[in-house]
Every structure is written in C-alpha cells, then in structure tokens.
Amino acid sequence: MLCKNFLYPMLLRYFEEISAIPRGSGHEEGMVAYLSRFAKERNLSFYTDEFKNVLIRLPASEGYECAPSILLQGHTDMVCEKNRGVEHNFLTDPLKLCVEDGWLRAKGTTLGADDGVAVAAMLALLDGASEAHPELECLFTSCEEAGMEGAVGFDYSLIHSRMMVNMDGCDDGVILAGCAGGLRSHINLPVEEEASEEPCVEIRVGGLAGGHSGEDIHRGRINAVKLLGEILAHLLVLYKDLRLISFWGGDKDNAIPREAEAKICLADRDGVKRILSELEKKLHENLVPEDEGLFLAVTDAPSVESVMDRASTERVIFLAAKIPNGVFAMNEDLKDQVSTSRNLGGMFADITGAKAIFLSRSDYDENIDYSAGELEFYASVLRGSCHHSYRFLGWNYAKESEIRSRYGEAYRAVTGNEARVETIHAGLECGHIKHAIPDMDVISVGPTVLNLHSPEETLNLDSFARFFEILLETLKYH
Ligand SMILES: [Zn+2]
Incomplete structure (x- = not known):
C-alpha cells in the first residue's frame, strides 16, 4: 500500500494548505495566487483568466509522450455554511479541521471537501505523485457553487485532451456518467x-x-x-x-x-x-x-x-x-x-x-x-x-466511454470490486465542458464525502487515499 504509507500524507498536506485559504464562491483570489505560485515554483506552464480559473500542465512521464493527454478538473471554491452561533468569517478565517474516527471535518462549518479533494489530488499529481502518466491538463475552476461561472467562462480552445476526469463526485464506489440540468x-x-x-x-x-x-x-x-x-x-x-x-x-x-x-x-x-x-x-x-x-x-x-x-x-x-x-x-x-x-x-x-x-x-x-x-x-x-x-446544462449518458472503462478497470485492480455506473441529479461543470467540447469523453468521480453543503460535511480519509490510488492506476493505462 504505497499510497497510504507515502502519498497519503502528501494529499492531506495539500488539503490542509488549501483549507487555510478562504475560498468561498466568488472569493477565489487567494487560490489563484496560491496555484500560480505553486506552478511557478515547479516550472510548470500555467494560465489564468478573468474568471479566476487556473490551468496547469504537467508534461507526460517518460514513455508516455505519445499517450493521449487527460484533462483533470475540479473547482476551487466551496459552499460557506456555518451553524448559527458559530464564530467564523469565511472571508478571512482558515477552516478548523479535525479528525474523528477516520473522518475529516471542520468545526462548525462546511469542510470544503467539495471540491478541495480535487484540488489536493491535482496538486499532489503536479508535485510528482505519479510516475507513469500521459500529459495532464489540470483545470481548477472557480465559482462552481454559485453559478459555475468559471466553467462557463473558460476558453476551452486551450484544452487538447479528449478524455476528462472531473473530481466533484462524492461516493467512492460510483462512476458518474451523466448529470441533470437546472x-x-x-x-x-x-x-x-x-x-x-x-x-x-x-x-x-x-x-x-x-x-x-x-x-x-x-x-x-x-x-x-x-x-x-x-x-x-x-x-x-x-x-x-x-x-x-x-x-x-x-x-x-x-x-x-x-x-x-x-x-x-x-x-x-x-x-x-x-x-x-x-x-x-x-x-x-x-x-x-x-x-x-x-x-x-x-x-x-x-x-x-x-x-x-x-x-x-x-x-x-x-x-x-x-x-x-x-x-x-x-x-x-x-x-x-x-x-x-x-x-x-x-x-x-x-x-x-x-x-x-x-x-x-x-x-x-x-x-x-x-x-x-x-x-x-x-x-x-x-x-x-x-x-x-x-x-x-446537463450531460447525457454515453453508452461507450474509454475513460470510464479505464477508471472501472483501475477500480477493480485497487479494490477487487466493481464500481457502480450512475447519473446524478445535480449540475456538474461537466455539462458545460461537454457542451463546449462535444467529443470530450467524461467521467466524474471522487472519494466519499457526506452531508455536502452543510456544516456536517465530512470526508472519509480511507476513501480519499483509495480514490487517489485508483486515479494513479487510471493514468497508467496507455
Ligand atoms: Zn462540488
């Protein structure tokens, strides 16, 4: 279990780092600055726009130069909910994280695992967590929770991947293959x-x-x-x-x-x-x-x-x-x-x-x-x-999907079980991306997060580690 012993602390460290940056929808400036600095420090090419989206590219690892690139995507903003009487300023205060019985939560507020898990996973990959992967396009979108402004406004002519993994899912046993419009x-x-x-x-x-x-x-x-x-x-x-x-x-x-x-x-x-x-x-x-x-x-x-x-x-x-x-x-x-x-x-x-x-x-x-x-x-x-x-916009189920079968195989290899393929009764940025790039092959996945958008939001840590391992397996195929 390389993942648990070695990469898991890296995932958690990045999750902790971004939890210290206020990032309610519409207030992602801190994240743009953080991600830009992160890319510069590692000499990675990156792009930002007026919508506060950030795209960072990671070149293919050795032997994967000819493998088709993959777009990884998640949103930087989070829902800001707190219980009445809880003292917390979402514009300035870091989240107060705590672990209870293997579940991560934030005291009195939403945790932002939706979608901090995607951000942490992409940061770990950009920081060298994967030894075998094609070129990765990591797209950090803004304002998903308040109108998906980032995903709607982004210039998709910059993207050359035709397979995409959105990481806004909240059940580690499920591969999402479609979403509702609203x-x-x-x-x-x-x-x-x-x-x-x-x-x-x-x-x-x-x-x-x-x-x-x-x-x-x-x-x-x-x-x-x-x-x-x-x-x-x-x-x-x-x-x-x-x-x-x-x-x-x-x-x-x-x-x-x-x-x-x-x-x-x-x-x-x-x-x-x-x-x-x-x-x-x-x-x-x-x-x-x-x-x-x-x-x-x-x-x-x-x-x-x-x-x-x-x-x-x-x-x-x-x-x-x-x-x-x-x-x-x-x-x-x-x-x-x-x-x-x-x-x-x-x-x-x-x-x-x-x-x-x-x-x-x-x-x-x-x-x-x-x-x-x-x-x-x-x-x-x-x-x-x-x-x-x-x-x-909605994203309709496709009968055939290369990225879905890759992720399904990786899931089997890591867990020994079959992932369930479902659609979701919620809007995902995938709907807009799919409309902008109609031949994009899309899945949406993620670790198990419960009670989204409420102060009881909580992330299962084992599931987070397992999810990342499946992702690493998925990137290895070529
Ligand atoms: Zn989300």
Missing part, C-alpha cells in the same frame, strides 16, 4: 403595510439536516421554509387577525433550508404556543432520522407599528407554503435516480416586499422549461414577478 428562478412579491397594535410572536423552525437540493431531495428531509410556511398557512385559517411582519429562511437555491423564522402579530399568543407544541410532537412521529433534532420555538416579541396587511400576509404565506416542491419524477431506467425536482432554497419577506429563490432540476430540458412556466404562473397569480437568473 434553472434558478426568483419570485418577487410586492406587499402592502398597515398599522398594528397587536402583540407579536416569533416562531422558529430549526434542528433540521438540510442538505444538497439535488442529491438529498429524495431523502424525505424537511424543508424549513416549507414547514414554517405550512404552519403559518394553518394558523392563517384559524386566526383572522394574524398578520405577517417578517419571514426569513434559507439563502441558497442549492441547499435545503435547515432553519426558518417568522414574526407575526395576533391577539391569541397562548393559542399559537399551544398549537405549535402539539404540532412539534406530531411531527416527531414521522421524521427521517437525520431530522430528529427538529424543534418549533415560539417566543413573545416586541410590538411593531407596521405589519403586512391581510391580503399581503396571505400571498406571502402562500409563496412559502403552497408552490409544489421536492421530487416530481423518478428516472424510468435507472433505479433510485431522481429525474425532475424543485427546491425552494430561500425566502425573505418584510413590509418592503417578499422574495423567494427556487432551483428546478431535470434530465430533460422540456421539464425545466415547464417548471419555469409554472413558477411564472404562480408569480402572476400572486401579483408578483418571476425571473430566471441562470441555467446550467
């Missing part, structure tokens, strides 16, 4: 205010697992914004004097909201407390295990002078509660694979207006178009507006 949509509603003298309460929903809005959408986890919306819709039926003051929950289209809170005013505060304590018990009878921390908290809040009027209150609560959400269709050919879904990822409302953000995903372009039309319809009914800020 669309981010925004609904804005105007609201009318009125004066109020009623007492106020604040309702908080928390303790939920959340997760990735594509990969975790079918796991039955509760969306905190939807739940709070449904609670308010229920109270709205019982209390004619209920008025909404503010609503907050989630903030990213690609994460299932874990927390939400609303301020309302109405006369019967004790009634609300009673109803919610009963509801909390009832909800606990039917939760998936990850959501067992669910709580509903009701506290008295100071009175305010202005609240939303009843009609606005109703429209805003409808927006949170009633627009279809979650899984709409499963894949007909591949078992347990979601085909079409929608996630209400965030909502914010006060007496100046309301806004909500959605992410629709599907293997089929026409289902994304339909979802867009449906959201426009709801916005219009609610007397608001809807616009779509960005769309990412």
